[in-house]
Amino acid sequence: MKKILLIVFIFFLKTNISHSLITIDITRGNLDPLPIAVSPLHVDPQSEKHKDIKIKELGEKVSEIIEKNFKSTGLFNPLKKNAFVQKPDIAHLKPRFEDWRLIKAQALVTGKMSIKDNKLKVEFRLWDLTASKEIIALAFTTTPTNWRRVAHIISDKIYERLTGEDGYFDTRIIYVAESGPKSARIKKLAIMDQDGANTKYLTLGNELVLTPRFNPANQLVTYLSYFRNLPRVYLLDIETGVQEVVGNFPGMTFAPRFSPDGKKIIMSFAKDGNSDIYTMNIENRVVEKITEHSSIDTSPSYSPDGKYICFNSDRSGLQQIYVMKSDGSDVKRITFGKGLYGTPVWSPRGDLIAFTKVRKGKFYIGVMRPDGSGERLLTENFYQEAPSWSPNGRVLIFYRETKSGPKGAGFTAKLWSIDITGYNERQIRTETDASDPSWSSLLSK
Amino acid sequence: MTKSLILSISFHLLMILLTILSLPFMLREPIDLPPIVSVELIQISDKTNIPYAPKARKVIDKVKEEEKRVVSEQAPPSPKEKEKPDRIPLPNEKKEEKKLVEKKQNPEEIKPEVRQSSEFEKKKIIDTNQIAALIDKAKEEAAETEKTTSKLTQSSVKDSFASGLTLSQEDALRAQIFGCWSVPLGLPYDGNLLVRIKLKLKKDGTVLKSEILDHERMNKPGQKFYKILAESALRAVRLCQPLKVPPTGYEKWKELQLNFNPTEMLKG
Numbered sequence: 001m002k003k004i005l006l007i008v009f010i011f012f013l014k015t016n017i018s019h020s021l022i023t024i025d026i027t028r029g030n031l032d033p034l035p036i037a038v039s040p041l042h043v044d045p046q047s048e049k050h051k052d053i054k055i056k057e058l059g060e061k062v063s064e065i066i067e068k069n070f071k072s073t074g075l076f077n078p079l080k081k082n083a084f085v086q087k088p089d090i091a092h093l094k095p096r097f098e099d100w101r102l103i104k105a106q107a108l109v110t111g112k113m114s115i116k117d118n119k120l121k122v123e124f125r126l127w128d129l130t131a132s133k134e135i136i137a138l139a140f141t142t143t144p145t146n147w148r149r150v151a152h153i154i155s156d157k158i159y160e161r162l163t164g165e166d167g168y169f170d171t172r173i174i175y176v177a178e179s180g181p182k183s184a185r186i187k188k189l190a191i192m193d194q195d196g197a198n199t200k201y202l203t204l205g206n207e208l209v210l211t212p213r214f215n216p217a218n219q220l221v222t223y224l225s226y227f228r229n230l231p232r233v234y235l236l237d238i239e240t241g242v243q244e245v246v247g248n249f250p251g252m253t254f255a256p257r258f259s260p261d262g263k264k265i266i267m268s269f270a271k272d273g274n275s276d277i278y279t280m281n282i283e284n285r286v287v288e289k290i291t292e293h294s295s296i297d298t299s300p301s302y303s304p305d306g307k308y309i310c311f312n313s314d315r316s317g318l319q320q321i322y323v324m325k326s327d328g329s330d331v332k333r334i335t336f337g338k339g340l341y342g343t344p345v346w347s348p349r350g351d352l353i354a355f356t357k358v359r360k361g362k363f364y365i366g367v368m369r370p371d372g373s374g375e376r377l378l379t380e381n382f383y384q385e386a387p388s389w390s391p392n393g394r395v396l397i398f399y400r401e402t403k404s405g406p407k408g409a410g411f412t413a414k415l416w417s418i419d420i421t422g423y424n425e426r427q428i429r430t431e432t433d434a435s436d437p438s439w440s441s442l443l444s445k
Numbered sequence: 446m447t448k449s450l451i452l453s454i455s456f457h458l459l460m461i462l463l464t465i466l467s468l469p470f471m472l473r474e475p476i477d478l479p480p481i482v483s484v485e486l487i488q489i490s491d492k493t494n495i496p497y498a499p500k501a502r503k504v505i506d507k508v509k510e511e512e513k514r515v516v517s518e519q520a521p522p523s524p525k526e527k528e529k530p531d532r533i534p535l536p537n538e539k540k541e542e543k544k545l546v547e548k549k550q551n552p553e554e555i556k557p558e559v560r561q562s563s564e565f566e567k568k569k570i571i572d573t574n575q576i577a578a579l580i581d582k583a584k585e586e587a588a589e590t591e592k593t594t595s596k597l598t599q600s601s602v603k604d605s606f607a608s609g610l611t612l613s614q615e616d617a618l619r620a621q622i623f624g625c626w627s628v629p630l631g632l633p634y635d636g637n638l639l640v641r642i643k644l645k646l647k648k649d650g651t652v653l654k655s656e657i658l659d660h661e662r663m664n665k666p667g668q669k670f671y672k673i674l675a676e677s678a679l680r681a682v683r684l685c686q687p688l689k690v691p692p693t694g695y696e697k698w699k700e701l702q703l704n705f706n707p708t709e710m711l712k713g
Contacts, residue, residue: 021700021701021702022610022615022697022698022700022701022702023701023702023703023704024615024618024619024622024701024702024703024704025619025704025706026619026622026623026626026678026681026703026704026705026706027706027707027708027709027710028623028626028707028709028710029623029626029627029628029677029681029705029707029710030623030624030626030627030628031627031628031630032627034627075630106627106680106684128676128680130679130680130683130684131676131679131680131683135676161673162629162673163629163630163631163673164629164630164631164632164669164670164672164673164674165630165631392631394630394631
């Protein structure tokens with residue numbers, strides 16, 4: 001009897017206790033930039049004596065580049081260095097977390113540089129200041145001239161660790177460098193680092209060039225150039241400088257792009273006022289016709305898995321975006337909004353398609369899902385087009401032209417980037433005017 | 446002897462039961478009863494009840510007119526009705542319309558009185574029935590949504606009722622953590638983004654111990670984002686210290702569970 005009583009008592013006691021855990025749902029947070037402190041890199045005192053390499057300068061520059069990269073994302077807020085309390089050498093060993101928390105930093109980057117056998121060694125650590133622990137530590141050894149890339153790779157690693165997304169700093173951008181008056185414009189192929197440094201010109205500017213695109217291995221570039229006044233698709237090896245015409249087409253070919261595996265080039269071939277989409281295998285040069293329609297089909301772009309192709313066509317009367325299987329079957333129109341849609345580009349993540357939209361004399365860069373739903377226009381301007389994705393599918397780069405005066409005065413073309421949220425629109429500095437940008441994939445992968 | 450013992454025990458049991466069941470109610474302060482607050486939460490609508498100024502009235506009237514216009518665009522009057530006053534329907538047409546009636550409606554549902562009425566009235570009846578059916582459907586949908594919302598609010602009321610935090614206290618805590626949480630951006634839109642964190646708190650609201658409840662998910666392949674998300678949630682809790690907890694009732698809130706889920710926010 002006593003036992004039963006006891007059991008009953010315990011039962012009620014338990015149910016009472018289980019009620020006591022309070023649960024609160026947190027469904028919102030802020031998207032403010034994360035305050036991050038990038039401490040200058042500590043330089044090994046012995047390496048400072050090196051004759052040829054001014055390592056102390058390099059240390060400052062590397063931390064400067066990391067800081068600049070973070071700032072350009074709009075997701076981080078690098079704190080000013082004059083607020084830092086701790087010296088770099090001590091911070092790199094074991095930072096006093098309270099000191100850093102005092103200036104409202106949530107993450108801290110510290111590093112050390114040294115030179116051994118003419119090789120540059122860069123170590124870095126990322127500290128979570130709220131948890132008071134190190135969350136990533138890596139070291140790179142390279143030739144001293146490569147210091148810029150090391151800074152970008154470090155930025156990528158930190159970005160990846162804090163956002164959960166791959167970085168896009170160790171990348172390059174190929175574009176068309178423009179100069180001269182509007183009527184006699186000189187267009188050259190140019191390549192630069194993602195932050196605008198290390199610009200190199202790949203062609204001389206004798207022929208007009210347009211729409212350069214990287215292949216996934218970043219070694220080859222396909223682009224459009226004029227040959228005997230006829231636009232043709234070309235292939236260029238960046239390292240060797242060798243270039244060649246793609247395919248043996250009797251007429252003009254344009255709007256080239258690589259397949260995700262890099263084995264094929266997909267492009268448009270025009271004949272008698274009708275253009276269709278073709279692919280050419282780079283290895284065996286086999287040409288395949290993908291679309292067969294009396295309208296103009298152009299601007300093809302593969303989905304990252306290579307199973308689908310989006311392109312634009314005027315088969316409905318107006319230029320709209322369509323999606324089909326990679327063999328050309330199952331064509332579906334995905335845009336039904338007012339205005340014209342062009343230059344569709346499939347995101348490397350596969351979840352979105354970027355496009356240019358023209359409506360009522362305005363140009364928009366926008367994104368939508370591959371089924372055409374969820375259209376979002378990110379930016380509006382007088383003239384802008386040709387979006388290209390960053391390798392992580394987070395940022396779009398495009399070019400924008402300003403209105404010119406009566407004699408072509410005041411006309412400029414510049415590269416701009418924007419986050420897919422529509423925030424953080426910023427101009428990318430180039431030496432000359434620029435158009436038709438294409439973003440490479442990560443170089444270090 | 447045994448009878449009396451059994452009686453005594455059963456009465457004692459009854460008494461214990463009653464006390465245990467009623468004890469929380471007896472302890473509760475009258476201020477802690479929150480249902481009125483929850484009703485207010487449901488009734489938050491797009492338009493306010495506050496009497497508006499003459500200027501605002503104009504604007505609102507304009508909006509109303511626009512709304513009316515939209516309604517008329519969406520439901521244009523049926524062309525059949527327009528025909529009615531102009532001409533008397535031909536016998537052939539009548540038959541066709543009858544057929545239509547049979548197709549559209551279940552004949553059993555038409556009352557004999559209705560069948561005897563004139564053709565003109567019949568048409569009307571058809572239309573009104575259809576509209577009524579539409580309205581009914583709308584009502585059903587509305588009822589469903591109401592149900593779900595009322596369920597939600599009821600459960601939240603229950604939670605706070607059982608938890609011992611009033612709604613305002615809970616809201617204060619929630620708002621505090623909203624401000625501290627920097628949501629990482631590289632999250633998949635379609636993944637399960639729920640991070641449950643169990644906290645042990647000190648009396649001043651500082652965190653004594655924090656624990657991620659689905660810890661094993663962190664190291665699973667393809668769940669890299671989860672680790673970053675969980676870390677961001679932990680960071681939010683640490684940044685927010687001391688948490689805004691009520692000055693009394695420490696026993697009730699010394700253990701807290703926070704469910705972080707940015708899904709709604711990301712879909713925006």
